[in-house]
Amino acid sequence: MRQIITDTIIQAVRKISMEAAYDLGEDVVHAIEEFKKREESPVGKGILDQVLENAKIARNEQAPMCQDTGFAVLFVELGQEVQITGGDFYAAINEGVRQGYKDGYLRKSILGDPLERKNTGDNTPAVIHTEIVPGDKIKITIAPKGGGSENMSEIKMLKPSEGLQGIKDFVIDRVRRSGGNPCPPVIVGIGIGGTFEKCAMLAKKALLREIGHRHPNKFYADLEVELLGKINRLGIGPQGLGGTTTALDVHIEVHPCHIASLPVAVNMQCHAARHKEVIL
Amino acid sequence: MSEKKKINTPLTDDIVAGLKIGDEVLITGNIYTARDAAHKRMVDLLDKGEKLPFEPKGQMIYFVGPSPAKPGKVIGSAGPTTSYRMNAYSPRMIEVGLKGMIGKGEMGPEVAAKLKEKTAVYFVAVGGAAALIAKSITGNELIAYEELGAEAIRKLTVKDFPAIVAMDCHGGNIYKEGIAKYEKK
Structure with missing residues (x-):
């Protein structure tokens, strides 16, 4: 031992x-820079500029x-x-x-x-x-985890008959109803399957994955890309003031589930997507 | 980006009436901080017919719970908190003279109606740009409810505090109009 x-x-x-608290991950900074190039709203672009400038100040001054x-x-x-x-x-x-x-x-x-x-x-x-x-x-x-984005998270026990379409509808509706509240651009963590609590946990864990890394299973990787595209066509934009950058990424985690169930959970993450790890 | 409008507090009907959604502003003067717990206490005071910890006439409330100030700093990081939680309180505050709020996210129809009726305005600051926003705060005085910690009421002195008009006194709502403009069916 x-x-x-x-x-x-x-x-x-x-x-x-x-x-x-001080140091925003490079993957998040890079994603915001890339989305900024394509952002159609001038106000939205200005907001993304502020977010990038803020990350720089926080890192340099060791401020939250x-x-x-x-x-x-x-x-x-x-x-x-x-x-x-x-x-x-x-x-x-x-x-x-x-x-x-x-x-x-x-x-x-x-x-x-x-x-x-x-x-x-x-x-x-x-x-x-x-x-x-x-x-x-x-x-x-x-x-x-900040309160603003956590408050926009939700879990639903779908009927198996609702299937893939039910999952897509739930996720898109959840993001649409969240509007500017969770501080978009967001990262959307999705759990599919498991039990009630397992599903919520999958959604949370999905947020730990680096931006741009896809699910190893091609079906779910494609679903992530499809949902990301749909979310960014909602028009919500940076801080919900309108624009084409609503989510930086969508991450899905799945788990086996019961014959009677199709749980789906969405855990919203603001653009201050903070995580640090240490190995002892 | 369009030219930023400079505005000073306290706000008057004329200043507020001249603001429309999407306007980018730089605010200078004093603003008061309050979020859920402080608002609840203030509305309780109003219900009892008592005086508020500050005179609200012409003033603005910033929905914020700052992080603690490091030694030598005026304030810690200080970005806006989500505003819909104050839907229950802001109409009451506007009734007693409050002219503006700063937060993030859409506020409810009850607030929109009051903005129109009383010529008041709702601004958004960029959520999560807390270290940047703190640079525009030059003074920080505790006013009430110290025991609430980050939720205490403070009078902040700000210079060129960056905000965007999100809901104006003419019925404009950037969340509805902005999103409709960029939505792709």
């Missing part, structure tokens, strides 16, 4: 919490690119040959989030109870998804 002490985990999570530094969502791939020592694993992750959000001057947006609505003051607890995998390493990915 390889031993990893919790202090190493705390430091790693602290660091990626801050990096994610968006004031909503999100719910800290962490995906952990824990190697089965790793032994965690020095304390509670989840407490270590939360401590890393606590330190990162405090020392990085990130906004604390988490309420201890959804109805009492009192801020916990340190952006914990994080949402932590853990998977046990072969090997002796730990991979930790943070994907801080």
